[in-house]
Amino acid sequence: MSLPHLAYPGLPLGPSSLYIPGPGTHLHTASSTIHASLAGQPILTTPPSKDSKPTISIPRLLPSPTHTPVLSEKVSNVNTLPSVGSVVLGRVTRVRGRGVEVGIAVVYPVGVDWGALAGEGGTVGGGQEGGCVCADEWAAVIRKEDVRATEKEKVVTAEGFRVGDVVRGVVISLGDQSNYYLSTARNELGVIMAKSEAGHTMHPISWNEFRDPVTGLTEGRKVAKPF
Incomplete structure (x- = not known):
């Protein structure tokens, strides 16, 4: 493989x-x-x-002298700056009542064609090939009102995200001096990878649930629609 x-x-x-x-x-x-x-x-x-x-x-940045040198435009010592409209991948680092803190790890160009990147056999995290890995994580926040497009007043952040989840979001604002502002208020945005409380990698079964294939138990998430 x-x-x-x-x-x-x-x-x-x-x-x-x-x-x-x-x-x-x-x-x-x-x-x-x-x-x-x-x-x-x-x-x-x-x-x-x-x-x-x-x-x-996986080298932390560029391949070290102990590895065979590999030239790659995907990994660089220069941090890729997210811009408004950029789709990003990040890891949830903290869940608060008013928002979710995320560390941005991968940035995609504005207007990326997700269908072309994912292909016919795309996966839940499909389309990694078009992104650039950040040298350092960028701090971002998904505010409660930006989690989904409907019934925003009923959103409970702890029911949609957990620490360690991998999230696909879009940058909607450069935010303040500390954080970018992200949104997951589209079908293709949200959690793309999550582990259960038992430590097993789960798979999505609906727009708001993941299932542990070992225990059979389900957990709530704001699920990104699989490609």
Whole structure:
């Protein structure tokens, strides 16, 4: 199987039966699957012998001297600045009553064609290939009134987001000196990856629920519509 051009924290990269987890990745023991721990471009290191398995790793920024040099426009030492209209991927760092704090990790160009990026076989987090990984996370906030387009007064942030969720949002304002303002008030925006309280990666079953495939229990989220 081929590796994605760009990975974000929590993205499955391959089974442990075929690969060895390296720096920037971790092994999910329940599913025996290697997941990304960092945002960046995965690198496959050839094993020293035929009896060994190749190693998957993700450099923190650019490939280090211990890796085979790889030139990539996706990973750079220069921080990519989000602008109004940019679609971003980020990780929820804190949930408050009036809003959700997010660390932006990947920025896409304004007007990105999600259908073209995701293709016919797109996934819940489809379209990573068009984005640029930020050298450092940008602080952002999803305000309560920007979570969804309807019944805004009934929104409870803790029912739509949890710390650690990976979120797809759009920048609606450059905000203040501390945070960008994001919105998830479109069908394709919201949580694209979440783990259950039991620690299992869940899959979406509706616009506001994820299900744990191991326990069968459901948890509420503001779900991004899968491509």
